[in-house]
Amino acid sequence: MSKINQLFKEKPNRLCSVYFTSGYPNLNDTTTVIKGLEAAGVDFLEVGLPYSDPMADGPTIQESSSVALKNGINLDVIFNQLEEIKDEVNIPLIAMGYFNQVVRYGAERFCQKCQSVGIETLVLPDMPMIEYENTYKAMFAKYGLSNVFLITPQTSEERIRKIDEMTDAFIYVVASSSITGAKGTISNAQIDYFNRIKSYNLKSTLIAGFGISSKDTFDTVCNHVNGAIIGSAFVKYIGANGVDNIDAFVKDIIG
Amino acid sequence: MSKFQVDEHGYYGQFGGAYIPELLYPNVKELEDNYLEIINSEAFQKEYLYLLKQYVGRPTPLYLAPNLSKKYGAHIYLKREDLNHTGAHKVNNTIGQILIAKHLGKKRIIAETGAGQHGVATATVCALMNLECIVFMGEVDIKRQAPNVARMKMLGAKVVAATSGSKTLKDATNEAIRDWIQHPEETYYLIGSVVGPHPYPDMVARLQAIISEEMKWQLKEQTGKENPDTIIACVGGGSNAAGAFYHYMDDEEVALVAVEAAGLGINSGESAATSQLGQVGVIHGSKTILMQDEYGQITEPYSISAGLDYPGVGPLHAHLFESGRGTFMNATDQEALDAAFELTELEGIIPALESSHALAVLGKMDLKKDQVIVINLSGRGDKDLETYINELEKREARNHE
Numbered sequence: 001m002s003k004i005n006q007l008f009k010e011k012p013n014r015l016c017s018v019y020f021t022s023g024y025p026n027l028n029d030t031t032t033v034i035k036g037l038e039a040a041g042v043d044f045l046e047v048g049l050p051y052s053d054p055m056a057d058g059p060t061i062q063e064s065s066s067v068a069l070k071n072g073i074n075l076d077v078i079f080n081q082l083e084e085i086k087d088e089v090n091i092p093l094i095a096m097g098y099f100n101q102v103v104r105y106g107a108e109r110f111c112q113k114c115q116s117v118g119i120e121t122l123v124l125p126d127m128p129m130i131e132y133e134n135t136y137k138a139m140f141a142k143y144g145l146s147n148v149f150l151i152t153p154q155t156s157e158e159r160i161r162k163i164d165e166m167t168d169a170f171i172y173v174v175a176s177s178s179i180t181g182a183k184g185t186i187s188n189a190q191i192d193y194f195n196r197i198k199s200y201n202l203k204s205t206l207i208a209g210f211g212i213s214s215k216d217t218f219d220t221v222c223n224h225v226n227g228a229i230i231g232s233a234f235v236k237y238i239g240a241n242g243v244d245n246i247d248a249f250v251k252d253i254i255g
Numbered sequence: 256m257s258k259f260q261v262d263e264h265g266y267y268g269q270f271g272g273a274y275i276p277e278l279l280y281p282n283v284k285e286l287e288d289n290y291l292e293i294i295n296s297e298a299f300q301k302e303y304l305y306l307l308k309q310y311v312g313r314p315t316p317l318y319l320a321p322n323l324s325k326k327y328g329a330h331i332y333l334k335r336e337d338l339n340h341t342g343a344h345k346v347n348n349t350i351g352q353i354l355i356a357k358h359l360g361k362k363r364i365i366a367e368t369g370a371g372q373h374g375v376a377t378a379t380v381c382a383l384m385n386l387e388c389i390v391f392m393g394e395v396d397i398k399r400q401a402p403n404v405a406r407m408k409m410l411g412a413k414v415v416a417a418t419s420g421s422k423t424l425k426d427a428t429n430e431a432i433r434d435w436i437q438h439p440e441e442t443y444y445l446i447g448s449v450v451g452p453h454p455y456p457d458m459v460a461r462l463q464a465i466i467s468e469e470m471k472w473q474l475k476e477q478t479g480k481e482n483p484d485t486i487i488a489c490v491g492g493g494s495n496a497a498g499a500f501y502h503y504m505d506d507e508e509v510a511l512v513a514v515e516a517a518g519l520g521i522n523s524g525e526s527a528a529t530s531q532l533g534q535v536g537v538i539h540g541s542k543t544i545l546m547q548d549e550y551g552q553i554t555e556p557y558s559i560s561a562g563l564d565y566p567g568v569g570p571l572h573a574h575l576f577e578s579g580r581g582t583f584m585n586a587t588d589q590e591a592l593d594a595a596f597e598l599t600e601l602e603g604i605i606p607a608l609e610s611s612h613a614l615a616v617l618g619k620m621d622l623k624k625d626q627v628i629v630i631n632l633s634g635r636g637d638k639d640l641e642t643y644i645n646e647l648e649k650r651e652a653r654n655h656e
């Protein structure tokens with residue numbers, strides 16, 4: 001069983017994941033951030049692969065990506081950084097990037113590298129489902145990688161059920177029909193949406209993301225789904241405070 | 256089935272498709288499910304053609320440029336898209352898409368723009384249809400195309416500056432897509448070229464196809480033959496070229512010449528000649544050829560011409576390039592400027608900087624005396640006057656020496 005599914009079995013609720021931008025604020029902060037988040041009690045991590053044109057990300061992650069790229073980050077550097085701390089990291093790692101990065105690096109080579117540094121899950125928000133089914137599903141499986149799909153309030157029930165069938169990690173429930181960005185509150189409409197998804201009785205674990213930025217929003221979301229991913233709020237925090245006090249940020253949210 | 260039309264999965268050969276975040280899937284699917292039926296409906300055709308005739312001023316002339324022809328020793332016709340209302344071919348597309356948006360019940364229109372021509376054409380049809388209009392434009396382009404920014408504002412559009420990356424067309428497109436993701440239900444994204452996820456490239460090509468449709472009967476009238484030997488058009492995203500090529504793509508005897516912006520030179524590091532510098536990848540939702548580094552990071556392009564300053568090309572053009580059906584040439588900033596001055600002197604027509612790139616390859620081609628060439632003069636040069644005045648001053652200073 002993959003690490004992440006083992007985790008879901010042991011801890012079905014209040015799962016906390018954090019997204020961070022590799023190579024940000026400084027090139028070599030990647031490893032400090034990962035170790036810091038694990039020590040603070042985060043359950044699994046989304047390793048952001050900075051991209052020049054991140055169309056599903058809001059200004060905070062976009063800006064951090066552009067800083068990281070200027071710092072000299074690239075896939076090879078990230079894989080080396082992950083390799084370095086491979087034996088010290090126990091929590092599951094997810095890589096989040098854009099399809100073009102994978103295509104250009106060479107999809108097979110990308111998968112190989114992911115496997116060798118301990119990544120077992122991918123989030124590629126602009127990879128079409130049909131492309132996954134026809135080409136990448138088999139390749140990912142060969143390297144023990146599972147793919148995570150996103151759903152939004154506009155995604156039809158039929159499509160959600162199809163995604164549920166194809167998923168063997170979790171479904172990424174986009175909390176607002178919005179790009180990533182700390183929003184502050186969870187609306188009743190969003191809660192209705194979580195409840196609607198829950199009423200489908202899907203087999204997959206549901207993790208909400210986009211707009212979760214505080215203890216309040218985290219708690220609210222966790223009442224309805226299995227856990228949440230915090231992204232922009234964390235990136236903003238390390239942008240302002242550096243990477244030495246990650247514990248304080250995480251404790252503020254998960255208590 | 257034509258080799259150069261999009262297939263039922265949204266691909267031109269290996270290019271095209273819809274590489275979009277799930278957040279946009281419902282919008283794109285809605286458009287994909289409806290666009291052909293809408294475009295092919297009698298009601299749409301009637302209104303579209305009426306507006307093109309009475310509002311835009313079509314058909315645009317096909318003008319045999321006598322002095323240019325004499326200079327280059329061939330029969331050179333100009334397809335005068337510069338004479339359209341708002342000054343470029345862009346309006347053919349915006350008229351069509353605004354009717355589609357209305358049909359889908361969308362109230363809020365967003366667009367990206369480089370040179371500002373698409374922004375102006377979008378703001379114009381939004382004024383006409385009384386719809387909210389928001390145009391995203393790179394900060395650099397806002398400066399170099401100031402007259403168009405003023406026009407958009409006067410037309411009632413909100414112009415939002417894109418401040419990321421190279422602050423040009425690519426970044427304006429990113430911002431438009433982000434806005435679309437945030438307001439998926441009420442918003443229609445009115446894309447300005449044959450780029451973006453399927454069905455946009457095909458939809459925009461169909462709406463620009465009026466250019467070659469007219470060329471056919473106009474050539475027949477003037478030369479006795481529907482087919483020219485050669486068609487030349489500039490390529491930013493590729494919409495004016497797609498329109499000029501559209502009805503000739505399967506007539507392989509007609510040479511299709513696409514002209515990209517070489518900027519300061521292909522190998523200068525300051526260029527936008529995508530086919531020469533790019534590799535296969537994904538940009539703005541479609542698989543195509545784009546300028547990128549070994550890690551798939553998109554390269555910042557450069558051209559003096561805001562409308563050609565884009566690191567990709569539409570998937571149709573990637574397919575024309577890869578299949579060899581299209582001949583891809585390029586022109587530098589200076590060659591385009593020289594061509595603009597030449598056309599102005601010889602024919603009394605001030606072309607847009609984009610269109611000047613198409614004119615600039617005449618001197619690089621082996622032309623035959625009776626060769627019939629159509630150059631798609633995609634737009635007029637009013638928006639580029641500041642650049643032209645700078646060039647004029649340089650020329651005057653040189654003459655004084």
Ligand SMILES: Cc1ncc(COP(=O)(O)O)c(C=O)c1O
Pocket residue numbers: 343344369370371372373447448449489490491492493494495496561562563607609610633634635
């Ligand atoms: C006059 C003119 N020609 C050409 C272009 C390039 O666009 P496309 O390649 O889509 O025709 C533009 C874009 O702004 C333009 O304004």
